[in-house]
Amino acid sequence: MTNTLFDYHTAFSRNIGWMTREEQNILKNKRVAIAGLGGVGGSHLITLTRLGVGKFNISDFDRFELPNFNRQAGASMSHLNRHKSEVLEEMALDVNPTLEIKKFPDGVTPDNLAEFLTDVDVYVDGIDFFAFAARESIFAACAERGIPAVTAAPLGMGSAFLNFLPGQMTFEQYFQMQGKSDMDKALHFLIGLSPAMLHGGYLVDPTTFDLLNHKGPSTPMGCELCAGVAASQALKILLKRGNIVAAPWGLHFDAYQNKLVKTWRPGGNSNPLQRLRLMLAKRQFKKIAEKTVA
Secondary structure, rough: OOOOHHHHHHHOOEEEEOOOOHHHHHHHHOOEEEEEEOOHHHHHHHHHHOOOOOOEEEEEEEEEEHHHOOOOOOOHHHOOOOOOOOOHHHHHHOOOOEEEEEEEEOOOOOHHHHHHHOOEEEEEEOOOOOHHHHHHHHHHHHHOOOOOEEEEEOOOOOOEEEOOOOOOOOOHHHHHHOOOOOHHHHHHHHHHHHHHHHHHHHHOOOHOOEOOOOOOOOOOOHHHHHHHHHHHHHHHHOOOOOOOOOOOOOEEEEEEOOOOEEEOOOOOHHHHHHHHHHHHHHHHHHHHHHHHHO
């Protein structure tokens, strides 16, 4: 397809009805930053592209590998060993060849963080679960610059999300990860994302959660649900419409359990309920690690 065959308003005309033509034009001129194009980030990019968002800053330094095939947009034999940022850029441009995409193929670093967030209207988190330093720095920079930030985590066969809005509770105030070990950061992030822990009841092999070696199980359903949730939140933020749930409030939907829970944890991970969950989770993962070693 060439640009001469593409017409923006025709391509995204089926969005109209759930938004007005004026709102579609607003999205065409908005810029969304997505760091990480793996499990959820690639799906975020394609979903937001189909929504009609016209500008993106995207980053990922990784290449596609076979273990990505169960869940990642772009993971296929024809893309094996190719850079994720290149593949996802091609896929997005194949949907909308008029997109304006700024690519950061080395990932988000202290040297390019300011450029990555320049002129950005919303940040959507797609970084690997265990990339704590990068995630903390990006969310802190969003708070400093007044950029709304959305994180949606694929948990089992569901999605839990949190929004961090300008002038409200920040990522660090909620998760309280600063100064923690990587193990503690992993637990703080996991328990903070999912106070309801809807996914825990049907995990058939707990040993697959290997926090020490930065590995965990995943499903394609969880990742696709995240893309739908994150894009819906981004739409409401960009168009300034609808009720936007922001931290310390969050939502967790689990398609396997047929449950939707609205969570509220004032104080974030310092909340007594969260502190209790963190203590129990630490004991549980310690027992799993001991069994694995034995």
